[in-house]
Amino acid sequence: MTTPLAARIAREYGTPCAVIDMDRVERNIARIQAACEAAGLANRPHIKTHKSPVLAKMQIAAGAKGITCQKLGEAEIMADAGIDDILISYNLIGEEKMARLAALQAKAHMTVAADNSTVIAGLPQAAAASGRPLSVVVECDTGRKRAGVETPAEAVTLAREIAASRGLTFAGFMLYPTETGWVEAQKFLDEALAGVRAHGLDAAMVSTGGTPNLKNLGKLKGGTEHRFGTYIYNDRMQVAAGVATWDDCALHIYSTVVSRAAPERGILDAGSKTLTSDSGGLEGHGLILEHPEARIARFAEEHGFLDLSRSNTRPNVGDVVRIVPNHVCVVVNMMDEVVMVRGDEITGALKVAARGKLR
Amino acid sequence: MTTPLAARIAREYGTPCAVIDMDRVERNIARIQAACEAAGLANRPHIKTHKSPVLAKMQIAAGAKGITCQKLGEAEIMADAGIDDILISYNLIGEEKMARLAALQAKAHMTVAADNSTVIAGLPQAAAASGRPLSVVVECDTGRKRAGVETPAEAVTLAREIAASRGLTFAGFMLYPTETGWVEAQKFLDEALAGVRAHGLDAAMVSTGGTPNLKNLGKLKGGTEHRFGTYIYNDRMQVAAGVATWDDCALHIYSTVVSRAAPERGILDAGSKTLTSDSGGLEGHGLILEHPEARIARFAEEHGFLDLSRSNTRPNVGDVVRIVPNHVCVVVNMMDEVVMVRGDEITGALKVAARGKLR
Numbered sequence: 107m108t109t110p111l112a113a114r115i116a117r118e119y120g121t122p123c124a125v126i127d128m129d130r131v132e133r134n135i136a137r138i139q140a141a142c143e144a145a146g147l148a149n150r151p152h153i154k155t156h157k158s159p160v161l162a163k164m165q166i167a168a169g170a171k172g173i174t175c176q177k178l179g180e181a182e183i184m185a186d187a188g189i190d191d192i193l194i195s196y197n198l199i200g201e202e203k204m205a206r207l208a209a210l211q212a213k214a215h216m217t218v219a220a221d222n223s224t225v226i227a228g229l230p231q232a233a234a235a236s237g238r239p240l241s242v243v244v245e246c247d248t249g250r251k252r253a254g255v256e257t258p259a260e261a262v263t264l265a266r267e268i269a270a271s272r273g274l275t276f277a278g279f280m281l282y283p284t285e286t287g288w289v290e291a292q293k294f295l296d297e298a299l300a301g302v303r304a305h306g307l308d309a310a311m312v313s314t315g316g317t318p319n320l321k322n323l324g325k326l327k328g329g330t331e332h333r334f335g336t337y338i339y340n341d342r343m344q345v346a347a348g349v350a351t352w353d354d355c356a357l358h359i360y361s362t363v364v365s366r367a368a369p370e371r372g373i374l375d376a377g378s379k380t381l382t383s384d385s386g387g388l389e390g391h392g393l394i395l396e397h398p399e400a401r402i403a404r405f406a407e408e409h410g411f412l413d414l415s416r417s418n419t420r421p422n423v424g425d426v427v428r429i430v431p432n433h434v435c436v437v438v439n440m441m442d443e444v445v446m447v448r449g450d451e452i453t454g455a456l457k458v459a460a461r462g463k464l465r
Numbered sequence: 466m467t468t469p470l471a472a473r474i475a476r477e478y479g480t481p482c483a484v485i486d487m488d489r490v491e492r493n494i495a496r497i498q499a500a501c502e503a504a505g506l507a508n509r510p511h512i513k514t515h516k517s518p519v520l521a522k523m524q525i526a527a528g529a530k531g532i533t534c535q536k537l538g539e540a541e542i543m544a545d546a547g548i549d550d551i552l553i554s555y556n557l558i559g560e561e562k563m564a565r566l567a568a569l570q571a572k573a574h575m576t577v578a579a580d581n582s583t584v585i586a587g588l589p590q591a592a593a594a595s596g597r598p599l600s601v602v603v604e605c606d607t608g609r610k611r612a613g614v615e616t617p618a619e620a621v622t623l624a625r626e627i628a629a630s631r632g633l634t635f636a637g638f639m640l641y642p643t644e645t646g647w648v649e650a651q652k653f654l655d656e657a658l659a660g661v662r663a664h665g666l667d668a669a670m671v672s673t674g675g676t677p678n679l680k681n682l683g684k685l686k687g688g689t690e691h692r693f694g695t696y697i698y699n700d701r702m703q704v705a706a707g708v709a710t711w712d713d714c715a716l717h718i719y720s721t722v723v724s725r726a727a728p729e730r731g732i733l734d735a736g737s738k739t740l741t742s743d744s745g746g747l748e749g750h751g752l753i754l755e756h757p758e759a760r761i762a763r764f765a766e767e768h769g770f771l772d773l774s775r776s777n778t779r780p781n782v783g784d785v786v787r788i789v790p791n792h793v794c795v796v797v798n799m800m801d802e803v804v805m806v807r808g809d810e811i812t813g814a815l816k817v818a819a820r821g822k823l824r
Binding site for chain 2: 116120122123154176196199206222225251253254256364367368371378380406407408411435461464
């Protein structure tokens, strides 16, 4: 079964095609803004999910204080579009990056993260070149085992290094607690805050992150802002995490069934170069709205392998189906554009302007 | 440890950065061309790996008969660059795609694949619009369980449907045997060839595929050409398959170690948005040349998680390392450009012109 809208998407754009429902996008933006305000937190959405200055500006118009980027290339796109409060939540290293960071500082108020002395030692070069002080937060790891110092004592040491560096301002702490790790995060933050205060420093910004942490919003005493990313579109992972419903999923991949080589199998024209191999830890690679019992079992680069053995109704070759991806952030990054709809009306294409900005 | 070349790549382009060694690229092109000629087969390289008309033309200059594409968008880039013999090894469906296929036919000799009657029923629209006959091969599945008819009888039925369709020419069969499935492929092909001949049809083209099938090249009696893709760059999967050495791996991802939050852990600036989550079935996500005992254990979008517990020498923050990816085809598709080197000299950037052509 192909919906009339899916047939039009296929006819006008072809498949596979990413389609975003702008009513849902706006609803998601409003809901998270309201949640931040209710929790007394500033909202600093992470643009890695949508990579579009148009959508970033919608988030800011709804009340967001600024944005978060992971890469300089993303921040450059956003600053060029006029966004002026940008956190790059990442360790930046090297002359090439310092020159770009300096250029960015001329356009926007930049804050960057650091979790080690090598990073901090490089940043004054950017500050000096721009002639403006650079805000730096210390990234703290309270259990995720990614980047970030693992002890409050190290956090305090780095805060002091930042404060002692020419052109750098210690701005505060950045955390990304696991969904079950907010007690540990509180303990870490309390010690780190006490530590910097004992040295006469103030943490004006305490930033937490993660859409699945919606359920923990407001729990951290001393938190000042939260970085939500995925919420603008949502995906199968957010539904699994209990922070979104299927109706909150604003992005669908429209894909054509191109082969039914055997009764219990099928092939989609969306493979790992569209949906990516990122399973998000879930079984199967996406929910097909028209065939929820069908399983996207695996991928070749341009083939999605459908297991139809549990399906009562099975698609025909030529059917266009709608897929909620497991992890929408990496899927959007595969696209030059997404198609916008409102209800059943196609309203145009939106460029994924910061797609592929890997440095 | 950072090599002098890696330091220059980081300074001039930044990391993460895909770097191709053009001496190795040329050697790989020559080696596979020679292997095809020794086996009496035409060479029809699959451009999905490099997505560059510059490299496709190098393959043709070395003796390739034509090229293979998986998507219309890839073929459009290649035809616009003047390549005139293109196989799209994929079921194409829908008005939008038929209009584009017709436009392509005006520029190049096109062959497309089909494994079902729905696809075949649509193709005459493209042939009629272009005013030229369209060559169609029947895709046969001899064990991979992807697209392709599963029995010789079905293959013969579809061959007859193609031959009976206005504007279509039955061109032959396309197979993609598994590495251990060439006896089955021979049996399938023999029956299919006998079947079409009994109906007065001829299979001028019998195309096999896959770089790992280098070890089977020439085994299929009746084969006329082979589609190699990955061989131009090679990767950890090809080394694991025994068809390439580390010295044949022509593409490396240069990545900076941005964090060493704990002694046995590290973070690379290449995550799933650079190296992709496609493991290719291997343990770990790539070989780090400078630290072969280090394990790229998992990814966040922009973080590669390094497990250094088995490493004697461990990288410092700021080190630039070189990574052989598990599956190079999907990695190249994340990049707008790759940087070319010869030995230790940077010779320029090459656009990945057909990147992201997902339809």
